[in-house]
Amino acid sequence: MASYDTGYEDELFEHPVGPSSHCGICYNVVKNPVMCRHNEHLFCRACITRHLMNSQTCPLCLEPLAIETLSQPSRTIMNLLSELKIRCQFFNRGCETFIELGNLEKHIRVCGFAPAVCSNEGCRLEVNKQDLLRHETAVCELRRVQCHNCNDIRHEMDVVKVNLAAVNVKLNEVVEKLDRNEKKLDRNEKNLTRTVENIAVVVENVDAKIELVQGQLSKQKETNCQLKADNVTMKESLNNITKQLEKITQQTSHTVQAEKGKKGIAEAGGIDKEPKNVISGGTSKLSVGISNRMKGRTTTTVTSPMWPAASGVLNDVASVKWIKSEIFKAQSGLWATRLEHLYKEKFKKVLPVSFIQELKFRPDIATVEEPISGRYLLYAPRKQQPPPTKTNQRHQTQVNVNPDFALPYFLPDVG
Secondary structure (H helix, E strand, O other): OOOOOOOEOHHHEOOOOOHHHEOOOOOOEOOOEEEOOOOOOEEEHHHHHHHHOOOOEOOOOOOEOOHHHOEOOOHHHHHHHHOOEEEOOOHHHOOOOEEEHHHHHHHHHHOOOOEEEOOOOOOOOEEEHHHHHHHHHHHOOOOOOOOOOHHHHHHHHHHHHHHHHHHHHHHHHHHHHHHHHHHHHHHHHHHHHHHHHHHHHHHHHHHHHHHHHHHHHHHHHHHHHHHHHHHHHHHHHHHHHHHHHHHHHHHHHHHHHHHHHHHHHHHHHOOOOOOEEEEEEOOEEEEEEEEOOOOOOOEEEEOOOOOOOOOOOOOOHHHHHHHHHHHHHOOOOEEHHHHHHHHHHHHOOOOOOOHHHHHOOOOOOOEEEEEEOOEEEEEOOOOOOOOOOOOOOOOOOOOOOOOOOOOOOOOOOOO
16 A cells, blocks of 8 residues: 555545646655645645755756745645545555545544554454454453453443444534535525426417417408408409490490491482480490591590599509609519508508509509519500501591590401
């Protein structure tokens, strides 16, 4: 067994010890550690004292060093060393306990495996401290056999008291450990309680967010249903308008044919007159004027019904002027969603859902295209076709449409 005057051998410890806790001279785990002044090299006090008797320098960094300039290690280093577990000094006598280095001296004083010498005259046998009483009173062949008297009883009582004191010390150590463990359990229980509370708060927040998202989804579904209903209504309105236009076209065709017959009769009879017909039906009015201002040339003017601007946006001169300027700026086309955003910033209100459908019937404001299903692209109005010349005016019948509705088409040729 190594001497404890210098350092502790590594084999005595329960777990391997790092090199930072070893003495720079004996290379064992330091005992009574001290450090050099500048570089804090660690040495056993006995080792460095013996070294400084021959040399006044640090054996590792070779800087000047004296016993007076040695410094104590920091509290952190001392705590780390004191927590290392080492075998009892009397492990070869049967003690198998590992003790923290800081409690080693205390354990040695009360260890039951410490050597003790028999006090019987002539014996001087060395036995374990815990077996001394039994050896002296029952095993030792040189013990004195006397009748029991008060002195013997008093002596035995003293021995019992000593043993009881040792037991009490051990019990106190156990009680202290139990108290420390109980405090740790209390702290762990409090930490666990706080963690459970935090988890409960997080769960409540998640439930609230889920309810909020569900409410938003419900509102979105209602909005989608409303939009679908508006789309159905808009389609029905467009279908009704288309039917009315077809009906008007048929009526106009019949009227033109009738006027053609009358014209033939008038030309045969040498009559030069200017008839006018007005057709009324439903909520729409159709005015057809046929004039024979020039011989052999007929011009028909049709005024189609005005599209009811439900939103009122296209009836506002300032709004129409602004919309035209924004579309004209975008040479490559302006998305309808971008126009809605700009309109909201400009006029502080939202364009109605039916705005795009109304704008389709106003080519004088913009040309509406649908490159992607449900996405509309707006362009500046296309240039109007030039009026017919005198050479082809004779065989062409033109329909002039009310600009508030602006549906360009031509009636059949009546020339």
